[in-house]
Amino acid sequence: MTRLGSHPERLKIGVLVAVVLALVGYPLVDLLRYALSGPGGLDGALRTVDTHQVGIALLHTLVVSALASVVATAIGVTMALLVARSDLPFRRFFGVVWLAPLVIPAYVSGIAWLDAYFRAGLTDEVAHVSAGWLSGPGGVVLLLALQGAPLAYLLVFAALRSERIGALEDAARSSGRGPAGTILDVTLPLIRAAIAGAMLLVFVSSASDFGIPAILAIPAGFSTVTTLIYSDLSFAGGAHAIASAGALSALLGLVAMLLLFATNWVGSSSGSAGGATQSAASSRPLLALGRWRTPVAGVCALVVVFTTLLPLVGLFLTSVSPNFQIVLQPGRWVASAYTAALSGENIDALGRSALLAGTAGIVVAIGGALVAIVVHRSRRVAGAAATLLSLPFALPGSVVAIAFLVAWQRWLYGTLLIIFLAYVARFAVVGVRTSAGTLGALSEDLVRAARASGATPRRAFVDVVWPSLAPGMVTSFTIVFLLALHELTMSSLLYGPQTKTFAVEVLAAEDAGDAALTAALAIVVTAITMIVLVGVLLARPSRRVLASAAGIEVPEWKV
């Protein structure tokens, strides 16, 4: 690899280690220290953790996450088989549309589902049918499952593209095995690692989700660990609340790390299907649907309509209806909620979120590339530091936020800087791993050839490395921009009176009971996301971008 500039290598590694310590090491260690030796001491922390309430919240979290994980994986596997192994009409279209829940912020999904299906919602207005149970554990499981299903779909779909699996399926079919037998006896056993990985991943992302339980569980009195941390800090306050949230966060962080190790263990021990990948669109589908092609496509379309389209319609109608009740006649619609959503504090918050997301995106894209270059050249210390940098992405956002609050509030409380640093810490891994992947795939021979042809190290970098690195950096920027624009969990714990982000304004409007404004704000943030994503997808369809935009770690990333 070409040398970059004349700075000594040690200085670069020193800077990297310092950045990692400031962004990750110090906050997390300080969180542990605070939980164990903060107000009340060790006994105080244990008393805070060992309460009936925390036990119930933990149990709720484990149960809903497990159920969501099973349901999401079942849906994801079915989706993947239909797209990769069947002759379902419009399967490419469905393959993209099914990813929609990944790009709609979780809290927006929660609000949209209530506007569509809860009492006084769209279906209640049209057909007098409503689902009161949505606000409660059932709704939380359903929405978490629908949020996780696209992720499971992506992982299983990727596994199904292995040429080896395709060949074994062909062999089974040639030896007279039927389609169902082949799927049960050949396909599913071969993708069990992907299925297990998907289940664990959905479990972890569900357990750390805040947006959906915040909207659906808090009013029903159904606590989860993330809502409990939020309640500790946002409700009945005082210094004791911060200590309690700190102890709870430390506990959640430890549980999350155990689960993370389990995820990595499953990923490494069960092995992947391996081999080259094949095109998803097989010329000879394993599952020929025959006369069921149209009905199955119809069911798939209905799933899209009921899980994505109707909730968004309900959200829109709520945003334009006057006098608190859904109005179906366009002539009676009003735009006042949009006027409010795009003025005053809300437009300030939108500007703030755009500024935070834009700067975090730029810093992560550039910083991630620099870290990847240092790591690529010096694998030991720098590699360990970069691995540590991936920790905040794997931990729940609440834990990272509380760690930042504990470590930095003395100097940065209520500033945009503390939110910005938390965003950079949490999403840094996106930039590092994207650029690391680029550099890993780049042939050293090209650089050597450039140097042999007389190019200076700087020239070789500009001509050979940079053209490969730049597109990855653009991808990193886009992903981090979207993740930060949506970010609610950390922002809701770190904002101050002058630093509310747009997502916090959505939650505040929801808390204040302004349904029309909440819906209008949710529509605005979804529209911005869609515009950015359509721009990116028009440039190059990339499911990886969509998967990563959901804020869920894809485990095969390696630094």
Next chain:
Amino acid sequence: MTTFRLIPSTRRHRAVTLALAGCAGLSALLVSGAAASTKSPAKGDTSLSGSITVYAALTTQGGQGFANAFELAYPNVHVTMVTGGSGALGTQLAAQEQSGHVQADVVLLADPTDMDSVENNGILSSWKPSLKGRQIPLGYTGKDWVGAFTFEMVLLEHQGMANPPQTWTDLESPALHGQVAFGSASYSGTTFGWAAELHTIYGWKYFQTLKANGVRVEQSTTTVGTDVASGKEEVGVTLDSVARSLLAQGAAVNVVWPTGGAVPCPATIGITKDTANAAAAKAFETWMVSRPGQIVAAQQGYDAAYFGAKPTDPMPKHAKQLNVNWSRITANQSSILSGFAGIFG
């Protein structure tokens, strides 16, 4: 290893350029929005200037109403209102106290117990405005704060109910299963006051029955009000001021003053000891308890504490108020909150 595809794409660059341009556009909007909020010239006391930040457990609209009225009286003072639940504001103030920089100049909370917590954290100044010449209701003064106006916890029903509840105990009726909502005692100071008073009268069994009757616990009294207005809930426990605001907006709701008595909660106000603009902060609190401030409170739909100013749709003459013992409730705040959280999560 899974990596991103690395094919350079000018179109993707363009998309990101557009996104960045969008950021710039939003920043421009932000700047223009801030520039547009200039004040028109008005008569008033120009001896004070600068800005103050008021942490107020009010609706955004209610808070802004007070800010605008005060700015008319003191045209050179700019008021920034930070609104939210009493509990949330209390936590933010405690976090700020820990960080060594309290950002509020004036604190206005919705019940005495949360204000006592703020007081105990050493955040408030001992300065209080003179209430000479006013009839002071019982429980409307603390060590570092005074009562500003009164909230009343009442019942709100969606129009068209066959048999709307008339008393607090009617909420236990199986006929209302899954149709009742109230706020969180942890977040909303007035809901805490209401829960504490009903706990004193009926015990925790009352709330356990409500839980079994499928009651939903929203965050704020405003959420409860709008949910009743939309028909998501048939009945809610909320503030008379929320009900007045909904009625003024044409919502399909009726206020029910419970026959057993509404629960009155004093809004409490104090200034912080570290305020950078003590003169303006003191002026705000003094104005709030003055006749003009009390008239503004009544115009905003709150029950004035002094000078007898009345809101539109005031409390009916036949309506009763419960006599709340705030000292006892304050002494038991922690156990009451734990009991409530133990039942409702």
